[in-house]
Amino acid sequence: MDEINSFTRRRLPLGALRAFEAAARLESFRLAADELGVTPTAISHRIRELEETLGLKLFERHVRRVALTPSGRRLFPVLRDGFDAFAEALRTLRPDDGGKTVTLSVLVAFAAHLLLPRMADFRKAHPDLQLRLHASDDPVDLRSGAADLAIRYGYGPFPGLVAEPLFVESFAPVCSPKLALASPGDLRDQPLLHAEWRHPAADTPTWARWAQVSGLADLDTTPRLTFTDDSQAIQAAVAGLGVAMASLSLVRAELASGLLIQPFETVIQGRPYHLLRLPTASPAVIAVHDWLLAELKA
Secondary structure (H helix, E strand, C coil), X not given: CHHHHCCCCCCCCHHHHHHHHHHHHHCCHHHHHHHHCCCHHHHHHHHHHHHHHHCCCCEEECCCCEEEXXXXXXXXXXXXXXXXXXXXXXXXHCCCCCCCEEEEEECHHHXXXXXXXXXXXXXXXXXXXXXXXXXXXCCCCHHHCCCCEEEEECCCCCCCCEEEXXXXXXXXXXXXXXXXXXXXXXXXHCCEEEECCCCCCCCXXXXXXXXXXXXXXXXXXXXXXXXXXXXXXXXXXXXXXXXXEEECCCCHHHHHHCCCXXXXXXXXXXXXXXXXXCCCCCHHHXXXXXXXXXXXCC
């Protein structure tokens, strides 16, 4: 208990406290993980570390749900109100522009390939609004006030948010036409370009998954050249450095211009993109929301 008494502002376990608050509010480690952009295991570890530090049990763990203990019920409203107060303070620090600035949180590659080419059209449609792109692969909590809208990849659920499906992603090999691939077997002689996935799952669109669907069981899919984001892999494919397993929505412009080709018909399905907002969105946020739906929804 000495560790509790020695807590100072510099030593507060903010990551663990945030994990506890989300899990307590949502009554689920899995939903808390979705909201914070980490794995359920990470949430569990952070909460267990907090319990060990406090010497108190905060959750009763059941098969499909968690429930707060008396100690957890005492801690939860303090943290909930505190994080809400932080969010409100951050909102008040924003420059007062009459509510005309809207912040959209979006994946880096999605912003570069699908949103930036549309910005001129947005300015024509809404000359009175300012759209601020928060391009990051780390999801933000819209309740914190860090963003007004978010585009996220995945099935959800997205508790407490209005979630509008946009389109389901598809993936396939793409390459420069200079490689002159005639059949899937030609891939055995080409470098396969890989992009890292932060949270890989069984349905992650990997080369191994595509090879299995295509009947190329002997294709060596061992990573030789790996990139930290999709945009790098796409540019490498344009440069003729190999064949990339790419999002077909992200390479739409390159395919249309002939910089890239999709040499084979086999496609593997990814997950849907969703457009998210709070139920209490302002008129400016609703205007951007509706414009994005009109532009992006399949």
